[in-house]
Amino acid sequence: MSEKIALSTWPTPMEPMPRLAAALGLHEDDLWIKRDDLIGLGGGGNKVRKLEWLVGAAVEARADTLVTTGAQQSNHARLTAAAGARLGLDVVLVLPGTSDSAANASGNLVLDSLFGARVFWAGDGHPGGMADVAEDVCRQLSRDGARPYLIPFGGSSPLGARGYVEGGEEIRSQLPDVDHVVVAVGSGGTMAGLTGALGEERVLGVHCGAVADPAATVAALAGPLTPHGIAPDSLRIRTDQVGAGYGVLHEPVLEAMRTTAATEGIVLDPVYSGRAMAGLIAAVRDRDIRRGERTVFLHTGGLPGLFGHAETVHRSVTALHSCDPV
Template identity: 60%
Template sequence: MGLIHLGGSSPLGAYGYAECGRELLGQAPDLDTVVVALGSGGTMAGLVDTLGPGKVLGVHCGAVDDPAGTVAELVSSLSGTVHAPEALRLRLDQVGAGYSTLTEESMDALTLAGRTEGIALDPVYTGRALAGLRTAVRDGSVAAGRRTVLLHSGGLPGLFGHSAAVARAQDALTVLSP
């Protein structure tokens, strides 16, 4: 039995997301892009191992100093496949003031997902991933009309455990109350 490190940031943890990539391909063979929050790197590494670096867009959340190097090293240790860090598709523009901070872009994404889809995203990971996806569509790095998946790897505990997000939600409710 192996130990899966926090965030799945080990070859064993990344293997689960390699399996996830195979399942995605089975359900959507025409898949163009999977957008994922890049925290400790394990989720993106597993997906890159299966789908290749061109189909995975990692949105850096600020958890590691060298996101590209971290993911490339995990992919290599997972399967022996070597990808140059610069071959990875990364968005580095969603970190804001740092890992645990709530950015306006993330708050807008949280609000959009909640209001339009009834989906709870967390402010550190999946909120940033959706914010990165929105930006990528606007700048053309993710093509509109192509099959794109936002991988939602969690949300509710992070949402209600983040004091800034809770305060913003309370402010919004106060404005809406008669």
Template identity: 65%
Template structure:
């Protein structure tokens, strides 16, 4: 099956010498893979997955994409953008009890992209999947042909996009020793593992799943045809903090450090945790000076503007002159 093209590839690889020095690496050790610069709907890593998933939806004759996520879901926002590009309708299933008084962050972009929202109340993540399936059944009853895009775009099919990303990284930095990525729904890390091997990929758990390692292993096994076990994966679980959407202090510190050394802004849930995990890995010796390292910037900037605690805390640091 051929994918559809939703962005221009490859994305840039940028040196980060000031950040490297700040966290204890050499000036030539650290690079940032700019997958935040994908050219669809505000950018982000989900575009790579959606190229394969939208192609499958079109192959199946779908006229509507249905997916699930939180109100500040980057994946939901990019699914809406991909639907617009492919001339499909889109329905997003989200927890909540109704239309917010003010749409901000990703939710504002969902409105710009003309997504329809199903508010699923206080549904837990597993219940949200069921509500998305019910939504597909309701759409079929109305004569539509829906296609259910999995949570985070993560499946063995969607993960093909990150196998391609891993191959890009190898072409840009053939000597890479570590690739550090946020680990959410599992597809991004699985694709990187398929391209680079489990020994070179460090996933930093953000708390989106109770235990993401078996999910990553299953996707990577399907992609490679080889048995990839959860125990073979490098997963840090020390950056989750209180919960998935709750601001984690090391993530906030990493977000401001990256911005103030390299002028690159991260999101508070995914990429900031990945950067915090990178910092911790250098501190405890899992990543050492002299080992070429790539931090994957998976996007998500709109989510910063929809994160009340992050905007409040960072806003307090605004300085005046003199």
């Protein structure tokens, strides 16, 4: 197996969230947050753990160009661009849309440019369904004399998921008595790695709408990380926070973002971590998470994407509090 390449400093902090816990009706020491948003590379986020392994494989294969796919505001694409910049590798991002999409670039797209990535605009289509386009891009790069390495959507493969086997082991070393770890499920690799480290019963995933069948996706990624495989129906995955679809603001998510920010000063994004927190709040309401149970919320990052999400920005600005001058 390839050796990983260190892209940050570990472990990330584990911090209590007593005010949010109290607001949700939990004991003040029940709720903790694992700060993978504070990973140093490229603005932070969970994808760095996966990229350490995936970029390690690319370097071992003597690649000079990283190619990957994602949505226009993909955190994974942004961090792949940052990893390439750190290691002196070219990066090509295959994103939905046209070159006109760059005219009003914001959020992650701005950082993609700063990190020196090139974008291949793939037209319309779901970001999870562009693997064929990315393979075509790799073939063209090879014809042009480059040595491309294709990193999967979201960095999610059994190899990439090893980053969150390590992340799960960090959590267990920081809070040995953890009962629940709550995490967003996008492309599935983060939950898969956590499940490999902590078992199905302790990991609660919250589906974000990025894949059609989250349980099957996570099980396929987690299976190679465990001695006996993973059955999809053994996984704890909530599907009640997708709303109108991936990337579309869901009202409970905005409320979860506001509550977390107002009680703990912590910012979540509307696509992933905000949905995960909305799922955690719903799990407390449903008594799937109860008082006295030690719960960790994995903050997967995504702050740059918040500023590229027009509806969330608009709703937040229009809700600004006003006061009379003193």
